[in-house]
Amino acid sequence: MGRKIAVVLDENGQTSTFYESSVIKVYTKEKEEWKVISETSLSDNKMTGTKLIRESIKNIVEYLNECRVIVAKEVSGIPHTVLDMAGFKIFEVEGEPEELLDPVLEILEQGEVEKTSSVNDNDIKVEPIPLNKEGSYYINLKEVQKSKPGITSKGALLPFLRNNTFYELEVICSHIPPWMESELKRLHMGLDITQNSSGEYKIIIYRKTCNEN
Template identity: 25%
Template sequence: MRIACYLDAQGRPASLYRPGRVHLFEEVDGRWRECGRFAFHLDHGMSLAAVKEALAGLAAALDPGCRVLLSDEVRGLPYSLLQEQYGFRVWKSDGALEQQLAEVREHEDRARARRKYEIVLRASQPVPSPVRLADGRPGHYWIDLRAALEHHSNPTSRNILIPFLAAGQFVKLEVLCDHLPKWMAWELERMDLSAESEPVDATGAGLRVSIHSRKSPEGRMRPPGLADGARVLCLPCPREHGSGNALPLSRPLESLDWQRLPAEPAGAPPEG
């Protein structure tokens, strides 16, 4: 592991605004040895542009894998810029320099282990899924997609809805959302489902999408795809193009508002 330290003339960690140099240390066989150093200068009279230029030079001078800095300060403009723009982790400690380096390495190891644990934890959390309505109607489900998308597992609308819709074990699903997911029209038709949307309330903030299984009497009375006057072309989903599940390319375009499709240009060759 390599750690950059900003040291004064006495070899002690210092603020970036004080005279000093950047020293690069590497741990070898449990001991810290210096493997490089270079000059660096900041002062309070510098413009913001000059500060950014100096910090860009600092980041460029270090190995891309070295983004740990030991200093006598951790707050202030240069430290914020190093963290936000260049991904540095800045540490401050006490004691002899070698002891401080060991403590920084220990903190880094713990932080790395914590990040790995959080990644594994998120991956193991079940993705939110629709729940059965409490009114007792069989096969009727509901989900607030807006709340589900805020789950700490960071799911997408596809992750949440596609497995449930593909399983087909429902009669009707109500989805509350801010807007229609872009994939919904394609996938509803591909899975032979029908749906319509309406505003949640008079404010127009949010939609209620009702998705019907075509296995139910109500669903069979509706055409597949997204209704509600939405002008959506019934095209195969682009991600299905070239796969075994793709709709045949010879299928004519359909539209819920076909009159608004652009006319063919004069002289266009006939299909087929």
């Protein structure tokens, strides 16, 4: 049996968050087909209160057993902390399992090849790097996640956003992280988004002035 990948799904079969999901299905690829080998309902999970959330995620970790890859629409807060400490590779992807499992598996396998090769991926910075303009920083999430598949957009950006003083941060990515807008609003930051002809996004994150809402 091949690698196992757990997917957090809503009632419509789309990836979801732990707070909105109804089921976790564990998939494995047999020959050229992905098959569900186990699933557990989350409908009765009461994901409210720090203690109950932590206990719920720990129960999920125990249920998943040796499976240490999980895919969800978004993984934040306590779920992210517990899963990360348990050694999970976390992928934040929107869509149906049929369309996302092969790309996730490809990233995982590529990461293992690079880990055992002579390629030095330490040149790819996980955190934003300073630019010549004072207070300006840059990060290419596409390169970071290609080099280090276990790194999520939150893992690469949130520590910097929450703990550093900066004027603006330029982010290059293939999609807009679903958590970004609400988190930036909470941090009183704004963003400008542009997309080039190849579909790549450039996000400029900046600190709002006192006059901005």
